[in-house]
Amino acid sequence: MTSDAPLPTPGHRLTVLDALTEEQAAQVLDLLAHAARSDGVQAVSEQGRLQLRGGRREGVRHFLLSDPESGGLLGYAQLEDTDPVEAPAAELVVHPEKRGKGHGRALGDALLEASGRRLRVWAHGGKSAARHLAQVLGxxxxxxxxxxxxxxxPLDVPxxxxxxxxxxxTFVxxxxDAAWLAVNAAAFAHHPEQGSLTQRDLDDRMGEDWFDPKGFFLAEKGGESGEGRELVGFHWTKVHRAEQLGEVYVVGIAPGAQGGGLGKALTATGLRHLAAEGLPTASLYVDADNIAAVTVYERLGFTTYETDLMYRTES
Structure with a gap:
């Protein structure tokens, strides 16, 4: 599906696409990089950035807001409608030099219309402008x-x-692939973004420059031979070389293996690996209402660095 029509508000044109060309994807990535330098945080998540390339993806739409005269990109939004229960989720960004002119509102209104006014929107970094836009959009x-x-x-992790x-x-x-996807889906059945990862999503990540299987740890138990052992947990780490930052990318434990200290042990293994890579700092993401996980990480010496907020319609 493609639509290309001027919005009621003058000064921009909206194009909605199911897939981006390589040139369009490059323009969006350039916009995101420019905004990240200005804001100090990425406006679109890793998953959203991966979905810019590779053709059409089920349930994903791209909103390009451009100047009708120059064709320059003013803003971008992505809408993902893949969760069978939750409302469609969106992320959006406006060019730092083009803000305060109604472009964010235009993208927000387009997202509300496209989602049938049933929408969730991420505001990475919890910036005041994003909070204001959320309020304006209701x-x-x-x-x-x-x-x-x-x-x-110094590393004080035992x-x-x-x-x-x-x-x-380590992961091979x-x-x-299949065993990891199965355990990931089971471990994050309550988490629509992480638990719904597919082989294509895994392939996308393995194709990134940062991917390193020696930082992807698998915990197994059961039979003595490799084929007879069962995957019960994992810790996938990630290295951001430019920022000199290690990340506890994702830790997952199979439901039947939870509660026995496996998550803590895997977390420690990953942190020791990141320290051995010479990285000065480790990061991770956790939902604020996951009190048990927050407590575990705080006991490991983690403190809050920044916060992402998600807003939604009341319906």
Missing amino acids: LTMFRELRQLRRPLS EPTYPEGVTVR PGQD
């Missing part, structure tokens, strides 16, 4: 995602102790 805040950080030097029968190795691309 959205209310309902989710708080915290980024926590801690220093890795040697991990694993439950009896559990061993740890192509060999462990």
Whole structure:
């Protein structure tokens, strides 16, 4: 589906696409990079940025707001309608030099119309301008995602102790894909973004420059042979070289293996790996209402660095 029509407000044109060309994707990425330098935070998540390339993706639409005369990109929004229960989720950004002219409102109104006024919108970094736009659009805040950080030097994380029968190795691309996707889906059945990852999503991440299987730890238990062992948990770390920042990218524990200290041990393994990479700081993301997880991470020395907020319509 493609639509291309002037908006009622003069000064911009909206194009809605199911897929972007390479040139369009590059323009959006350039806009996002410009905004990130200005704001100190990415306006669109990693998943959203990965969905800019690679053709059409089920349930994903791209909103390009451009200057009708020059064709320059004024703003961008992405709408993802893949969750069978929750309202469609969106992220949006306006060029830093073009703000205060109604472009954010125009994108927000277009998202509300496209979603049938049933919408969730992320505001990364919780900036005051984003809070104001949410208020103008009639959205209310309902989710708080915290980024926590801690220093890795000196490293005061003890040697991990694993439950009896559990061993740890690193991920092998192509060999462990299906098992990992199954455990990830089970561990995050309550988490629509993480739990719904597909082989395509995994392939996207493995194709990124940052991907390194030696920082992707799998915990197994069961039979003595490799084929007889069962994947019960994992800790996937990520290294942001430019920022010299290590990330606890995702820690997942199979439902039947939860509550035995496996998550704490895997977290410690990943942190020790990041420290061995020479990184000074580690980060992670956790929902503010996940008190148990927040408590575990705070005991490991993490403190809140910044906050992302999600707003939604009342309906």
